[in-house]
Amino acid sequence: MKQQRGLSLIFALLALLALSLGAVALVRSVDSGTTVLGNLGFKQETVASTERATQTAIEWLAANATALDTDNTAVGYYASATDNLDATGQLSSNNSRVLVDWNGDTCAYASGTVTGKCTLAARTVASAGATEPVTLRYAIFRLCSATGAPTATGNSCAAPANSGAGVANDKGSLDYSKPAPLTGTAQGTYYRIVVQAVGARSTSSITETIVQF
Structure with missing residues (x-):
């Protein structure tokens, strides 16, 4: 009987140890899951907040439509496309990258x-966030090869084409060998708005929007 009671105690201790280890693993699993969900929540909030900075940048473009041919670094505006822009800072293999x-x-x-590559400034526009402060910054790049007027000699700007049918020589006839010519007229210029949002736990999101003015 004494030997049986001793074995029962050993088995009971082993079972208790197994239950304790299982409880610790469960707690750690729940804690990790909560952390992941929390980080995803903060990430979603920063992404959602970037819309406010984008709208602010669009309003600035509309209010300064006559002054968009030159850089205005004080407000994060650049009148050229800035080749090799690395807004996220992840392209370390690109020796000619330009950083914000x-x-x-x-x-x-x-x-x-x-x-020598950290040459672009951004504009801080607001702090927003439903639960935690989110710091918003933006930089605007006109998609042109150079500063100056879009129509200036040597300057090339990205812009949509407004295509329309020209006047054909044979009006009213259906002749595929003589198609009506197309004419194209550029309507406005494209602008690239890059926004950075930094929220709780240093969660950072960067978005990019292309607009036309």
Whole structure:
């Protein structure tokens, strides 16, 4: 009887140990799941908040339609497309990349070497967020090859074409060998709005919007 009671105690202790380990694993699993859900929530909030900065940038473009041929770095506006722009700072293999100094810390967010490439400023427009503060910044790039008027010699700007049928020589006839010519007239210029939103736990999101003015 004494030997049986001793074995029962050992088995009971082993069972208790197994239950304890299972409980610890369950707690850690629940904690990890909560952390992941929380991070996703913060990420979604930063993405949703970027719309406010985008709208602010669009309003600025509309209010300054006559002054868009030159850079205005104080408000994060650039009158050319800025080739090799690396807004996220992840293209460390591109030796000619150009970075946006989103946080005013000499592009500390970027991977790799950034010396001499952190040349673009952004505009901080607002702090927004339903539950936590979200800092919003934007930079606007006119999709032109150079500053100056879009129609200036040597300048090429991205713009939609407004195509319309021209006058054919044989009016009213259906002759595929003599199609009516198409005429194209550029309507406005494209602008690229890049927005960064930084929320709780340093959660960061970057969005890009193309608009036409």
